Amino acid sequence: MHDAKYIVPGLVAFLVLITLPLWYNAAMGRSAVGPTLQYPEGESQCVLPKDEMKGEHMQILDDWRDEAVRDGERYYVHPDGTTREKSLTNTCLGCHGDRAQFCIKCHDYAGVKPYCWDCHIEPERD
Amino acid sequence: MNVLFSLLAVGVLIALGYLGGQVAGLRFVFGVVIPYAAILVFIAGLVYKVIYWAKSPVPFRIPTTCGQETTLPWIKSSTLDNPHTTLGVLGRMALEVLFFRSLFRNTRMEIKEGPRVVYGENVYLWAAGLAFHWSFLIIFIRHFRFFTEPVPGFILAMQYVDGFMQIGVPVLYLTDLFLVAGLTFLFIRRLWSPQLRYISQAADYFPLLLILGVALTGIWMRHFTKTDIVGVKELAMGIVTFSPMVPESVGSVFFMHLILVCSLFAYFPFSKLMHMAGVFLSPTRNLANDNRMVRHVNPWNPEVEVHTYAQWEEEFKDKLEAAEIPLDKD
Numbered sequence: 001m002h003d004a005k006y007i008v009p010g011l012v013a014f015l016v017l018i019t020l021p022l023w024y025n026a027a028m029g030r031s032a033v034g035p036t037l038q039y040p041e042g043e044s045q046c047v048l049p050k051d052e053m054k055g056e057h058m059q060i061l062d063d064w065r066d067e068a069v070r071d072g073e074r075y076y077v078h079p080d081g082t083t084r085e086k087s088l089t090n091t092c093l094g095c096h097g098d099r100a101q102f103c104i105k106c107h108d109y110a111g112v113k114p115y116c117w118d119c120h121i122e123p124e125r126d
Numbered sequence: 127m128n129v130l131f132s133l134l135a136v137g138v139l140i141a142l143g144y145l146g147g148q149v150a151g152l153r154f155v156f157g158v159v160i161p162y163a164a165i166l167v168f169i170a171g172l173v174y175k176v177i178y179w180a181k182s183p184v185p186f187r188i189p190t191t192c193g194q195e196t197t198l199p200w201i202k203s204s205t206l207d208n209p210h211t212t213l214g215v216l217g218r219m220a221l222e223v224l225f226f227r228s229l230f231r232n233t234r235m236e237i238k239e240g241p242r243v244v245y246g247e248n249v250y251l252w253a254a255g256l257a258f259h260w261s262f263l264i265i266f267i268r269h270f271r272f273f274t275e276p277v278p279g280f281i282l283a284m285q286y287v288d289g290f291m292q293i294g295v296p297v298l299y300l301t302d303l304f305l306v307a308g309l310t311f312l313f314i315r316r317l318w319s320p321q322l323r324y325i326s327q328a329a330d331y332f333p334l335l336l337i338l339g340v341a342l343t344g345i346w347m348r349h350f351t352k353t354d355i356v357g358v359k360e361l362a363m364g365i366v367t368f369s370p371m372v373p374e375s376v377g378s379v380f381f382m383h384l385i386l387v388c389s390l391f392a393y394f395p396f397s398k399l400m401h402m403a404g405v406f407l408s409p410t411r412n413l414a415n416d417n418r419m420v421r422h423v424n425p426w427n428p429e430v431e432v433h434t435y436a437q438w439e440e441e442f443k444d445k446l447e448a449a450e451i452p453l454d455k456d
């Protein structure tokens with residue numbers, strides 16, 4: 001092998017870079033399992049079935065936002081039959097009260113930082 | 127023909143991915159076994175190729191000279207395009223690797239009325255190539271949010287900058303646009319010109335279509351057919367912490383994305399994509415042009431018996447003197 005003094009360090013640097021997640025996760029000592037979430041007490045249904053909520057909740061919020069703000073359609077019918085407001089703060093957070101234990105816990109794990117919280121706040125509790 | 131073959135190959139892979147996501151018994155194979163295998167083939171293949179290349183001797187300095195060589199102090203030399211120092215070589219390599227400087231010089235020949243041959247600038251290939259490669263790198267790094275827990279801050283920062291336009295929810299990443307635009311240009315370029323089409327092999331179309339497939343399934347998954355990202359992260363973290371699992375909520379689009387990615391990685395060491403490592407080993411770029419300053423001796427030159435003039439003169443000294451021929455020695 002020629003020029004080993006350049007090529008070997010180059011290869012080693014590449015290997016370290018490409019396997020960085022292995023060392024990083026070993027150093028952080030976290031398990032692979034996702035966060036355990038706190039579900040709202042006394043409620044059994046979300047806007048959609050749970051499996052669909054996992055992927056579609058941002059889409060729902062985006063649709064709600066457009067419908068509420070642009071078209072003035074501010075109400076939807078929840079699966080349990082009641083009519084509710086299409087609102088991030090009042091509806092979603094009305095049930096999922098503790099944002100930090102629900103939305104944010106999950107988002108931190110997935111590495112998402114929605115900019116919604118720049119403006120939308122958590123409802124006040126007694 | 128070459129295009130159709132490549133298209134078919136990518137289609138078959140996507141179908142396989144779909145199958146892998148649908149059939150319960152195959153999910154572990156497609157979600158864990160194939161990814162591990164692909165990573166191993168990628169790393170082992172790449173190391174093998176580089177070491178194999180490193181065995182070829184480079185006895186002489188053969189840099190391409192794209193500017194004035196260093197000569198007399200009052201002639202301005204081109205230190206980046208014809209470097210004679212290690213520092214200059216580092217600069218040249220950095221420009222080559224980061225900005226594809228040599229591709230920037232790409233020209234287009236045209237025959238105008240006359241007939242007259244005209245060479246013009248042609249930066250489109252360079253621009254599309256640069257857009258594609260940089261976007262790919264940024265997307266690749268951004269994906270490490272699936273492989274790290276907690277997600278490092280710089281990845282979040284990259285996401286923020288990339289999604290700066292805040293178009294839609296989830297936000298549209300600009301690199302996604304650039305990646306697809308760049309790849310589409312590079313693909314159409316090959317089909318457009320008859321000359322280029324003539325010299326294009328399946329090995330040219332396949333990587334383009336494969337990466338386009340990866341990008342489109344990824345974008346599809348982010349903006350259209352959603353999947354459970356938390357489940358995807360559990361799968362990815364399982365791989366890098368050696369505690370593999372395949373959550374049930376991870377959908378088929380993800381498996382299509384993943385099989386294409388695995389194919390890309392496994393195919394990489396055996397394809398032209400190895401230019402990623404090859405660019406660093408190009409003797410026409412990574413050597414200093416100091417041929418006239420330093421004597422480079424071919425390392426495997428055999429011992430040659432030489433008879434120098436001085437020795438010859440010594441041997442025939444008497445005769446030279448007798449013939450009154452002046453001696454060098456005096």
Ligand code: HEM
Nearest residue numbers: 265266269272299302340341344345347348358362383387
């Ligand atoms: C060379 C490798 C890869 C490339 C070029 C690539 C490309 C892409 C692109 C362009 C997107 C669109 C969204 C974005 O830009 O973030 C995407 C999304 C995605 N990719 Fe990849 N990908 C690669 C590898 C992987 C791997 C190994 C995984 C497995 C964990 C993966 C999982 C995903 C997921 C889950 C999404 C959807 C993300 C979301 O909804 O925000 N990708 N990919």
